[in-house]
Amino acid sequence: MISLSRRAALVSALAATLTAAAACGSGPPSSQPAYSAPPAAGQVKGIQVPVSLAEFNIVFSKPNLAPGTYTFVLKNVGRTTHALTINGPGVDNQTSQQVPSGGTTNFTVKLQSGTYDVWCPIDGHRDQGMETNLTVK
Numbered sequence: 624m625i626s627l628s629r630r631a632a633l634v635s636a637l638a639a640t641l642t643a644a645a646a647c648g649s650g651p652p653s654s655q656p657a658y659s660a661p662p663a664a665g666q667v668k669g670i671q672v673p674v675s676l677a678e679f680n681i682v683f684s685k686p687n688l689a690p691g692t693y694t695f696v697l698k699n700v701g702r703t704t705h706a707l708t709i710n711g712p713g714v715d716n717q718t719s720q721q722v723p724s725g726g727t728t729n730f731t732v733k734l735q736s737g738t739y740d741v742w743c744p745i746d747g748h749r750d751q752g753m754e755t756n757l758t759v760k
């Protein structure tokens with residue numbers, strides 16, 4: 624036979640278990656997908672192309688572009704400040720504004736046929752792999 628105090632202890636333990644389970648039910652906050660529509664500052668000309676910047680890579684949403692005017696919508700999905708520099712036919716080391724972590728900025732360039740070097744100009748990021756090529760044809 625179970626004593627009254629023993630029973631009280633069991634009920635108390637059960638209540639504690641239920642409370643802990645309820646606390647776990649809330650879970651971690653849901654994380655947003657990396658991209659949403661760009662509400663960015665800066666002018667928009669030509670075709671918008673989202674570009675994500677992070678440690679340490681640059682990802683164009685469209686890898687192949689035709690000649691023309693483009694606004695790269697730079698989204699920093701990394702943890703430190705990044706930017707973008709482009710050099711190639713008709714574009715002489717044109718550099719975007721710096722984009723803080725979580726920030727977005729627009730960067731308009733006029734591209735011709737050819738290959739462009741693209742990199743992050745900040746603090747040795749290029750040496751750590753933050754560079755790519757963009758082929759326009």
Ligand SMILES: [Cu+2]
Pocket residue numbers: 704705706743744745748753
């Ligand atoms: Cu960078």
